[in-house]
Amino acid sequence: MQDYAIIVIGAGHAGCEAAAACARLGSKTLLITPDMNKIGQMSCNPAVGGIAKGQIVREIDALGGRMGVITDRTALQFRMLNRSKGPAMWSPRAQSDRVRFMEAWREELDAEPNLDLWQDTVTSLQLEGGRVRGVHTALGVSFSAEAVILTAGTFLGGLMHFGELQLPGGRISEPASYGITDQLRAAGIRTDRMKTGTPPRIDARSLHIEELGVQEGEDDHHKFSYLDTPKSQLKQLPCYTLYTNEACHAVLREALDRSPLYNGQIQSIGPRYCPSIETKIVTFADKPQHQLFLEPEGERTNEYYINGFSSSLPLEVQLKALRQIPELRDVKIYRPGYAIEYDFFDPTQLHHTLESKVIQRLYLAGQVNGTTGYEEAAGQGLLAGINAHQQVRGLAPFTLSRSEAYIGVLIDDLVTKGVDEPYRMFTSRAEYRILLRQDDADIRLTPRAAAIGLATKERIALLEEKIRLRDELIAFIQGFSVRPDKINPHLEAAGLVPLRQGCKLIDLVARPQLDILQLATYIPALQRQLDKLPDNRRAELIECAEILIKYSGYIEREREQAAKLERLEYVFIPEGIDYASIQALSTEARQKLSSIRPATIGQASRIPGISPHDVSVLLVLAGR
Template identity: 70%
Template sequence: MRFDYDVIVVGAGHAGCEAAAAAANLGSRTLLITMDMNKIAQMSCNPAVGGIAKGQIVREIDAMGGFMGIVTDRTAIQFRMLNRSKGPAMWSPRAQSDRARFIETWRHVLENTPNLWMWQDSVNELIIENGRVCGVKTGMQVEFRAGAVVLTNGTFLNGLMHIGRTQIRGGRISEPASTGLTEQLVSLGIRSSRMKTGTPVRIDSRSVHFEDLVEQPGENDFHKFSYLDTSHRELKQLCCWTCFTNERVHEILREGLPDSPLYNGQIKSIGPRYCPSIETKIVTFADKTQHQLFLEPEGENTHELYLNGFSSSLPLQIQLRALQAIPAFRDVQIYRPGYAIEYDFFDPTQLNHNLETKQIKNLFFAGQINGTTGYEEAGGQGLVAGINAHINCHGGNPFVLGRDEAYIGVLIDDLVTKGVDEPYRMFTSRAEYRILLRQDDADMRLTEKSYQLGLANEYRYHLLQEKKEQRDQLIHFCENYSVKPQYINAGLESLGTAPLAHGCKLFDLVLRPQLDLYKLADLIPALKAELDKVSLSRKEEIIEAAEILMKYSGYIKREQMIADKINRLENIRIKGKFDYNSIQSLSTEARQKLCRIDPETIAQASRIPGISPSDINILLVLMGR
């Protein structure tokens, strides 16, 4: 049998869900194919969303009209804003979610999205005609045709799990691997390699001695992920806990190293540098006598706990003995051990910035298939791939986000320009314009772009306009309201800041680190009246946005000037204009890498590792000719 769609998305993980929802909401007839409809948006590892830089990506997904932020808010059982001790460019939201509710909520979203259908099956083959993807063939021998296909296969392509010397084929525990696609793509000239990731043991809370753990409560202020005026904290809020390994734990772990797949030659692929297994930690940091662990709830109504920091592929008996050497886990019972998993990915330098493969027209890759790690990185890629799959079917210019516009733009540019030699994880340090890419203003950066595309709806756009108007009114008031010393000096001294020698604008007082708008409102009735005008349901969010813009206005303006200068190079397009092999004045490394990546612009070329400033100058001179 044959069925026709505009867009087919293969895989219903975090990338696949965002891709399918975006394509369908833009108007494409979309089919989402998954091997298990009960595992849609499964949180394969930690049941948490966000974190350093990752939280910014989730806010960007939401600002664009995606759903990861909405689903997380509805299923959160703990919320925290990380990095509060640093400036707002570093603030990063993070939430623990109820794993089962997260799946249930995502499935509800997808099943109630117009133009979106689902099919439970495996995809074993792509239909390629004249260098263009035209559909897929499934394990049930069903043929689905489409104008574009998005592959979001996660860890399922030839997935192989390791627990000690035991090997199990699968994409996740108790779930089969996907075969056939890698082999077909390699035969078509697409380069593939292997990566490794892992997950920790799952613990039964009834066996834990919580008196030996340090409680880590969440926060309950106005912060959340979605910019929509939605209800907040629907589920019961739960605690996390912390503890440490000890030297006895490390001794037991070392005993198991000869049977560790990471050290006996069983695993040959590269794992994540920034989320290492516990056995990697004790080898790499041999001088450390302890490592911190985080015990996190899996849901509102389950005894299952996730032990963050104890990812492992060691034999079961070693994992269990090591855990029992930690006081809180001396009587521990577990649901399943930690395991490592190897899987296929494809070199992302084979992609354009719209995430379409260079070799096959209308075929898009998103998520771990591109060598990334993390739900958030996958969701951001999925959103962009879904948008561009729709555009390829219906016409329009590719949708690409710049490095000064979004962390998603940084992520994709890093992938297609630099490639990966280990699982890619987003950090604030990867973004050269992170003052412009704050979590508080993702809607200001991206919602209008998405609205012009037709993805962000009218209600979301109206909320943005309302927020912007009220934020700017507040800033305008502070810039123009005069403050006299005799009326405020006593209050300023009580707040630990210097009195005024002469009058100034309220804006100048906001810049002081000891002061904020709420403290100043207690001293200045006119400011309090101005704050009272702000929409009650979003009052704190709007006031915070105004205050950040004022306090950091100098830094923001300076960074925007730098971004504008660099963007001039982004406008010098060089794709298809040079035969790099014939330019002998370029270094050999530059010729090789420019041929392989074929950058779109001079700016992208300058970010390719190994391309020197002199190579860029040569290209600029040739462009001048």
């Protein structure tokens, strides 16, 4: 069969981004998946984005990835979360049509001239001399490659739990994959098991819709992609809210001995931040109710996803518990919720490029690294794809720092700290979240994508125009003087403190109670300046300028803090150090450093258990 530069195993969110990036950069790429009708499948909820996850999607888009474009094209609803907080916390989220999302991904991949698709299951890797050379498949086909990216999701050794019933599989009705885990374990890669779960899917026709709380989407300028692409043309649909109750909890409590999580059937590591309904009623036994969200699966389907009711209890228990909720008293289920156990690999055995430290030119991305979530997987896939291409072309590695992107935080956390539960991104994980806002991911990252050839000319031109128009607006606001007699009547009418003397317009914009659009209604010159902005980008540019003005002090202070700490990222630790022989280090430090083998002092300082004294010792070793 044909030789390839890069082979990608798995066509989930990580695999799709990895394959698209490799092909677009110019590497001849093969994407192998067991089912070409399930490319980009939303295995769990039909949504993209959310707290911190939305920032990752905007970063993926800024780097030239496709998740944002596809989500915008297939969205059933869009909302900006956390608007009541500062802009560092604003997080975009969209409901997508599950079927249209997969179709859009297939269209994207079919349009890549450097990308081939092959429907098959990889059973083993070709390894030779500590390096991957290709793959072998269940159909008896072998493909050779200069690099391989493994993005197998939950399919490696996948085992599903429906109460006492256990079925092998990577997703419901889809077979698990075997062979790769044993092979990599034998090669020296550490592996363990994780658990995740999903809720039942229900028929909207069986709901009492009129009794549910309604959560509509928003219709403003926000979307995921920075490109000048249209918003979704699909019918916009609401989500619905409801609550569990004591009667529901009583049914669940009575059946806890049948829950794989509590009867010893499941031994693997489960998610703390997305617990099953069984875990909720045990951990929060004092709470009489838990909120649930009903999310539409598609524009043309009656199927709804019950967010918040993940369960591995038997089908009859799930159905009985749901029917204790008044709005669901007649509910019908399309399929039950279930738990799934699967293999993952210790991410501390990866470089920041996501290349294995054990097997050269093998890259791992997505849930095989111990993460959870489409967005986290897609971000890893994009970086793995970029770096696989850079590697086979003999180019410099591509990495992102913690002050540069949430994707940088994600990968550094995985590589440096490892995982003791499925890793999920939160804004609290980022030390520099004021620098990592969703509004400026293009300004942060598109120049990086342009430098390696992943950003299109269209994207670069849009960014240059955005920066120019934003800066022109800020310059006008900085230079325009406001007289008290012109503005005070408006300020007083709004219940705000009037001016005692004239000031620059920027001083008014900086006030938390005022915004640029509001001031434009009082100041004709400002309105004329806003009218010069392109209609399709006006709201985006105003928001971008306003954030920089209002939060300039915070942004500059955080940028200075990041610069100080990042100096340690450029102090490299000599390779091959025998940490076990360095008695000046603590016992824990010797063990952790020997296992993780950090590349820089900065990375070493973030390893749990490494003290300031240990860092000082390492600085001496590094000649500093």
